[in-house]
């Protein structure tokens with residue numbers, strides 16, 4: 001499931017200098033005190049729940065499901081399940097349950113996560129059992145595509161990240177200001193990135209124009225019955241220390257999650273020009289329809305969200321908007337050989353690279369799943385940019401994913417699958433959306449449904465990494481006990 005914010009303006013603040021930020025009893029008791037009297041403050045939900053996305057569970061349903069497997073939703077930071085945070089003052093962190101009901105949603109939601117450098121600054125010496133987390137994302141940069149990084153990410157001083165989310169700039173600015181006032185000199189803002197749902201009619205769509213947030217895993221114990229086609233994975237794939245997490249973790253890390261943050265720049269006019277210049281030529285398609293089909297095959301879904309596996313030639317917005325059908329496919333069809341026939345969906349399509357479904361066997365593997373919670377940043381494409389075919393103002397995706405193991409989650413999807421021209425079959429090419437070969441041109445097959453051996457050469461990376469960091473988002477009780485003492 002995925003919770004999507006209603007006109008939310010999340011701001012990502014990366015900070016350093018937390019040495020004393022969470023030490024002493026004051027912040028722990030402030031946290032406790034603030035959390036007890038949860039009074040209704042909001043009349044309109046912070047979350048949007050577009051038709052195309054699975055319905056959110058009610059608090060009661062989520063609690064019932066969680067109790068069955070012993071998950072404590074009051075202890076899991078809300079953004080883990082694409083929820084939010086509440087910080088109208090101090091580390092007032094929004095839990096998953098608070099986010100599910102309007103009455104308990106804060107004015108501004110807040111979630112916090114720490115890098116290894118930050119935990120070290122807090123004198124937390126336990127290994128969290130994740131080597132990529134321990135080394136940090138900068139050490140991993142050469143393995144993750146281009147290295148055109150924002151300078152702040154290339155320094156080692158980022159101790160943590162605070163995600164703020166609300167529905168107005170004022171709310172965010174107030175929350176940031178009160179947090180800064182409360183924290184005094186104990187933390188310093190290193191960098192921040194403001195992101196927001198795109199304006200109507202593109203709310204919920206990323207900057208290339210495609211509806212996002214359709215397919216996130218159902219978590220046994222949180223989501224009730226999975227939607228048709230939704231992956232069904234144990235809580236331990238996302239939450240540390242739960243059933244299904246095989247890592248060796250300290251007890252206090254239970255119910256936390258590793259948060260991968262990436263600032264991914266998108267070259268939208270350049271992407272659009274590529275589609276315009278290379279329409280798929282088929283009987284009955286106009287050049288515009290051929291260009292739209294090419295884009296849909298690169299992603300694996302049409303802009304409406306309809307999967308090309310079920311709507312192979314033309315978009316089907318009714319299908320796209322129907323959560324009972326828009327994720328209900330495996331890439332397997334009675335009239336096609338699964339391992340060779342990519343007429344309906346290219347093997348390299350973004351959603352097939354990052355979730356191969358039946359390509360890796362049935363039932364579906366459950367190890368390499370992530371909970372995505374990214375949101376667009378940057379302005380809409382201006383008329384001048386569109387007509388010049390050139391990006392002049394940066395925009396992209398503030399990518400956030402949660403997983404219990406970075407090497408099995410984000411990193412596996414990016415490096416072992418998306419960047420690998422021989423996954424899922426020899427020679428299929430890299431993921432045309434996020435695949436990267438250190439800036440070298442990328443060759444993809446299967447984009448043309450009329451000739452599956454035809455190679456398409458992409459001379460531009462349409463998504464460019466601007467850096468990021470690996471964080472650990474602890475449970476609230478870990479913040480109160482382990483990280484505050």
Ligand code: HEM
Nearest residue numbers: 206210211212213214215264351354355397410413414463
């Ligand atoms: C700017 C960069 C990116 C863009 C524009 C983008 C766009 C999209 C879109 C439009 C979808 C389909 C909607 C949905 O199923 O929810 C999607 C799905 C997905 N993306 Fe991305 N994405 C980006 C980066 C990434 C990265 C870095 C990863 C992981 C390494 C990733 C992993 C996934 C996964 C796992 C799915 C769901 C696949 C499924 O369950 O069928 N994406 N993305």
Ligand SMILES: *[C@@H]1O[C@H](CO)[C@@H](O)[C@H](O)[C@H]1NC(C)=O
Nearest residue numbers: 018019020023121122123485
């Ligand atoms: C961490 O340990 C050092 C050395 O013992 C001490 O000076 C510092 O105050 C400690 N920091 C915290 C946050 O406890």
Ligand SMILES: *[C@@H]1O[C@H](CO)[C@@H](O)[C@H](O)[C@H]1NC(C)=O
Nearest residue numbers: 220225226227231232233234
């Ligand atoms: C999801 O997994 C759980 C636990 O293995 C199982 O009980 C349930 O039937 C599965 N649901 C679906 C729809 O596969």
Ligand SMILES: *[C@@H]1O[C@H](CO)[C@@H](O)[C@H](O)[C@H]1NC(C)=O
Nearest residue numbers: 333335336337341342343344
């Ligand atoms: C490939 O699959 C398509 C659609 O599923 C089917 O119409 C076509 O006959 C298949 N091609 C081959 C060579 O089997």
Ligand SMILES: *[C@@H]1O[C@H](CO)[C@@H](O)[C@H](O)[C@H]1NC(C)=O
Nearest residue numbers: 273274276277386387388389
């Ligand atoms: C932008 O790209 C389109 C499609 O290739 C082309 O027709 C147009 O001339 C280009 N504009 C400029 C300013 O290069």
Ligand SMILES: *[C@@H]1O[C@H](CO)[C@@H](O)[C@H](O)[C@H]1NC(C)=O
Nearest residue numbers: 448450451452453454455456
């Ligand atoms: C398909 O593409 C390949 C590689 O570009 C080419 O050699 C072949 O002639 C094409 N086949 C058809 C039927 O166009």
